[in-house]
Amino acid sequence: xxSNFKTWPVTLLLAVLSLPIVIMFAYLIVxxxxxxxxxxxxxxxxxxxHWRFLFEPPQTxxxxxxxxxxxxxxxxxxxxxxxxxxxxxxxYALSRLNMPFRKFFLGGVLTLHxxxxxxxxxAIFLMLQMTGLYNTLIGVILVKTALELPFGIWIMKGxxxxxxxxxxxxxIADGADRFTVWRKLVLPQVHPGLAALGxxxxxSAWSEFILPQVLAPDGASQVLSxxxxxxIKDDRAPDFNLxxxxxxxxxxxxxxxxxxxxQKLMNIYGGGTKG
Amino acid sequence: MRIALENFTxxxxxxxxxxxxNLEIASGEMLALLGPSGCxxxxxxxxxxxxxxxxxxxxxxxxxDVTSVPSQNRNVGVVFQNYALYPHMNIYENIAxxxxxRKDNKKTIDEKVxxxxxxxxxxxxxxxxxxxxxxxxxQRVALARALVREPxxxxxxxxxxxxxxxxxxxxxxxxxxxxxxxxITAILVTHDQVEAMSMCDRIAIMDKGQIVQLSTPxxxxxxxxxxxxxxxxxxxxxxxxxxxxxxxxxxxxxxxQSLPLSSNISLPNDGETLRLGIRPEHFQxxxxxxxSGKISFIETQGREVLYDVTLENGDVLRSIQSxxxxxxxxxxxxxxxxxxKTLAFAANGSRL
Ligand SMILES: Nc1ncnc2c1ncn2[C@@H]1O[C@H](COP(=O)(O)OP(=O)(O)O)[C@@H](O)[C@H]1O
Ligand SMILES: [Mg+2]
Numbered sequence: 001x002x003s004n005f006k007t008w009p010v011t012l013l014l015a016v017l018s019l020p021i022v023i024m025f026a027y028l029i030v031x032x033x034x035x036x037x038x039x040x041x042x043x044x045x046x047x048x049x050h051w052r053f054l055f056e057p058p059q060t061x062x063x064x065x066x067x068x069x070x071x072x073x074x075x076x077x078x079x080x081x082x083x084x085x086x087x088x089x090x091x092y093a094l095s096r097l098n099m100p101f102r103k104f105f106l107g108g109v110l111t112l113h114x115x116x117x118x119x120x121x122x123a124i125f126l127m128l129q130m131t132g133l134y135n136t137l138i139g140v141i142l143v144k145t146a147l148e149l150p151f152g153i154w155i156m157k158g159x160x161x162x163x164x165x166x167x168x169x170x171x172i173a174d175g176a177d178r179f180t181v182w183r184k185l186v187l188p189q190v191h192p193g194l195a196a197l198g199x200x201x202x203x204s205a206w207s208e209f210i211l212p213q214v215l216a217p218d219g220a221s222q223v224l225s226x227x228x229x230x231x232i233k234d235d236r237a238p239d240f241n242l243x244x245x246x247x248x249x250x251x252x253x254x255x256x257x258x259x260x261x262x263q264k265l266m267n268i269y270g271g272g273t274k275g
Numbered sequence: 276m277r278i279a280l281e282n283f284t285x286x287x288x289x290x291x292x293x294x295x296x297n298l299e300i301a302s303g304e305m306l307a308l309l310g311p312s313g314c315x316x317x318x319x320x321x322x323x324x325x326x327x328x329x330x331x332x333x334x335x336x337x338x339x340d341v342t343s344v345p346s347q348n349r350n351v352g353v354v355f356q357n358y359a360l361y362p363h364m365n366i367y368e369n370i371a372x373x374x375x376x377r378k379d380n381k382k383t384i385d386e387k388v389x390x391x392x393x394x395x396x397x398x399x400x401x402x403x404x405x406x407x408x409x410x411x412x413x414q415r416v417a418l419a420r421a422l423v424r425e426p427x428x429x430x431x432x433x434x435x436x437x438x439x440x441x442x443x444x445x446x447x448x449x450x451x452x453x454x455x456x457x458x459i460t461a462i463l464v465t466h467d468q469v470e471a472m473s474m475c476d477r478i479a480i481m482d483k484g485q486i487v488q489l490s491t492p493x494x495x496x497x498x499x500x501x502x503x504x505x506x507x508x509x510x511x512x513x514x515x516x517x518x519x520x521x522x523x524x525x526x527x528x529x530x531x532q533s534l535p536l537s538s539n540i541s542l543p544n545d546g547e548t549l550r551l552g553i554r555p556e557h558f559q560x561x562x563x564x565x566x567s568g569k570i571s572f573i574e575t576q577g578r579e580v581l582y583d584v585t586l587e588n589g590d591v592l593r594s595i596q597s598x599x600x601x602x603x604x605x606x607x608x609x610x611x612x613x614x615x616k617t618l619a620f621a622a623n624g625s626r627l
Contacts, residue, residue, distance in 0.1 A: 164357065164359065166355040166356075166357055166359035167359050167361060169321075169326050169353070169355065169359065170353065170355060170359040170361075170420075171361075171372075172325075172326060172346045172347060173324050173325075173326070173346060173351060173352070173353040173421075174372055174373040174376060174420070174424075175347045175348075175350075175373055175376045175377055175424070176347065176372075176376045177347060180376065185361055188361075188363040189362065189363065
């Protein structure tokens with residue numbers, strides 16, 4: 001800590017500014033285990049009844065929370081897996097291989113990355129209906145993956161660009177074929193990018209709401225975000241404590257991942273330079 | 276193993292970088308490819324190791340035509356300017372990589388890695404990562420990795436360019452030692468004539484994709500084929516005087532002074548222009564053909580001192596002398612040239 005710079009005024013300012021968020025988080029947690037009368041800030045009793053949804057069979061008309069959680073994991077996991085495996089190869093191709101239309105591809109990827117995807121949703125909806133993938137998990141996974149890919153490919157190309165050509169030349173001269181060179185010599189250099197991209201697309205899919213809501217709104221393909229929306233949809237007496245409990249349950253994996261992997265996630269902003 | 280390039284041509288897009296190059300390197304020889312940046316040295320090297328496809332001509336290793344043999348099967352060892360060590364592997368794994376690819380068994384790999392590590396003096400570094408090594412040590416690892424397969428040919432692309440001055444001196448003799456010990460045929464690419472002269476048996480000096488002279492270091496220094504070669508070889512560099520031929524003398528341009536020309540020179544006709552190259556060690560106080568000028572710059576090099584002498588027409592001659600008798604800047608001196616040691620060039624740069 002440098003002594004020519006007082007830190008406590010800054011700390012105080014930041015504390016005051018972030019107080020609303022901290023309070024919101026605190027109440028999110030507190031409210032899930034207490035009952036509070038409307039309008040009051042002071043909880044009146046401790047209870048676990050808002051967490052009953054985890055153990056009890058679902059009310060009629062609602063999906064089973066564990067099935068929905070599994071769906072969400074499948075959705076986020078598959079998206080992440082596909083994005084990573086496609087980006088890791090196409091990023092290399094765009095960075096290194098002398099392929100036709102390379103410039104065009106790069107431009108396209110960049111444009112798609114910046115494209116406001118919501119505007120496509122009607123077209124996607126129609127396409128899924130025509131192909132029979134509407135209201136299926138696979139349909140949403142495919143759409144989400146397609147929308148995440150430009151970002152992933154671009155990021156991975158950036159990571160590959162930082163690997164010196166000479167490493168590949170050395171590998172070739174050492175007798176390895178191009179594929180071995182990629183797998184044994186180049187891939188380990190872009191591992192940080194790969195890990196970060198995997199986490200990123202997992203989190204992005206985990207918190208995705210619009211796509212599942214529009215493309216797979218009900219029944220067996222529900223994910224946690226749409227499940228939560230159903231909780232408060234046209235209910236005359238919405239159970240906000242239950243809503244908050246599910247919300248916390250929904251946010252837990254995200255928080256855990258951030259806590260464990262925040263170092264790796266930072267990598268993606270460094271563009272491959274190792275810190 | 277003997278290496279021969281026959282009518283080698285390389286183009287990138289529409290530009291021909293190398294055209295019809297011929298080069299032969301004897302078995303066990305170390306040859307320098309010397310030339311200014313961008314003249315096609317690396318391109319030639321990469322063609323020999325197979326990273327670049329040749330656009331014309333043939334490449335022979337021994338008597339075998341390897342022109343279309345893929346790089347992986349050519350058995351060449353390459354050392355790159357930035358060493359290109361594999362950052363995620365430790366030193367042992369780096370050196371073992373070519374053997375692993377060849378699917379040698381573990382015991383053989385172990386023995387060979389140890390043996391080569393001894394040769395390049397790094398046996399204690401084997402479990403470190405490349406990033407933990409100094410430049411000189413990385414260089415040794417790169418050499419070890421290139422040599423561990425016992426390649427037919429060793430190719431070095433500016434191997435000393437990234438080292439500081441002291442290490443460069445040390446690695447210069449180290450590389451030569453290792454090359455001689457293994458008896459491997461080697462090509463050294465460099466833009467530094469001191470490196471080329473001190474490390475190699477022969478030098479091929481390149482300019483704009485052409486080999487302009489191929490000779491031993493000593494011969495190339497004393498007997499350059501062109502003004503370009505004369506200007507490239509030697510440090511401090513040679514200086515040039517322009518003038519016109521007047522019988523057996525050279526009348527210096529814009530000057531009343533003239534110099535006798537050596538009888539070794541095949542003189543052009545009277546009145547033609549001629550350029551005389553004079554090395555700093557051949558412009559000395561006690562040499563016969565005198566020229567007067569003013570000392571315009573002094574560089575103390577320790578054992579020796581380098582003087583720049585500006586003649587009355589503005590041309591500059593360099594003289595290197597032992598640091599015994601000091602001269603001062605601005606001093607008028609009349610020093611001499613040994614006409615037989617001068618090099619004469621025609622207007623087009625060719626040697627006369
Ligand atoms: N991959 C390439 N594509 C296009 N031009 C190249 C390529 N590699 C080298 N060149 C050109 O070929 C010429 C010789 O390059 P190089 O062999 O690297 O020179 P050097 O003698 O400095 O090693 C340079 O003008 C360079 O611009
Ligand atoms: Mg080069």
